[in-house]
Amino acid sequence: MPTEKEDEMKKNKHGWRGDAGSIDFVQIIVGLIVVGAACIGTFQALEFGNNQLNSQMRYRKAISIARSHVEYWQGRIHTDTPNINEMQGNLGQNVGQARNAYMLDERDPLTETDDIWCDVRYGTITPVPNVELGVDKRGNPLTSHFVIRVYVTWMEPNSSEYQPNKSEVVFQGSMVPASF
């Protein structure tokens, strides 16, 4: 036979919980809201991770494009010397005059509106003198090698006119002419 004290404890327990031990409507709704919020957070994290991977992919391709351009100028210096205008580079030129844009990331293959293009330019091809090699007829130290710098720039997908998100890769190489 339960004592009066045990009855009192049960009443307090039921009074605090307000039910016979089962879940009620409000608790279900609150639980669903919590689960929904957790799912939204998880999907956002997955999307962020995916975007970061895509960004790294673009970065890798930009390096490849930059290296290809450095190879071109290394070849030119080696066997087909650039003229004075070409040695100045094209950093300051307008987009239309500079070397063409290159496709960096096609993204959705079904449309062209979201394609990301990069702009490739190169800086002044700089001769690096070395006094140990001697001097020329005018007394200037001879050149030991030439330094080439290529710049690849592009706008990330989340860029806007007011919040541009520009990325850049700079690739540097050097070369000596074959005649050296």
Added chain:
Amino acid sequence: MKVHAGRCGRDEGWTLIEATISVVIMAIMVLGLTIVLLAFREQLDRSWAIRVMDQYGNDVMEDLTHDLRNATEVTVRPSTGKTSRVDIKYLDPIRHELLLTSRYRADLRNVRIEKDGRALDPLFPPRNLGQGESYEIVQFTLTPYGEDTPNNQERVDSFRRNAKFMSASWDIRFKLRYNRKATINDGDRDWSVTKEYFNRVYVRNMNLIVQKGITD
């Protein structure tokens, strides 16, 4: 003993309306979650496949570029489809008087690039491809600078370059395509993505007199 009548003076338990609304809300949430999960799963599968393809493409390019940089002679012959057979001769790094040859070719049937008769990467294409998934090699070519380029400026520029430069400047183009047939329902379209991997290499040793002892 007093019997506690339940909160707010009502009987304990669920009303019909509460139960119905709960079930409806849960059904809508589960349905939404399922749709989102399926779409996300599809997106993740595509993303994974593209990254596998990307890794392979970059590996092939790095390997071929490395060999070309040390080459003394390059021979290119046309092969099946839009592919080339590339033979690269280079000095043995240990015995400088010995010339070694690396041979690259594209195996279109097995979708892989072979170097000296062996797959460059035995793990590509992946063996656990799903139903309707496939890879294919669209292009694997080695062409002189400016010959096969979508860039008109480069094509025009190539006519101005001298023979020494043109004989040593090569463009490597490797195109891979990933195909995915619609499997969710008939309304979905087949999906495919083609990625091009490109490198330009200047073969320095072709314009140098490489003799025994020059690297000693």
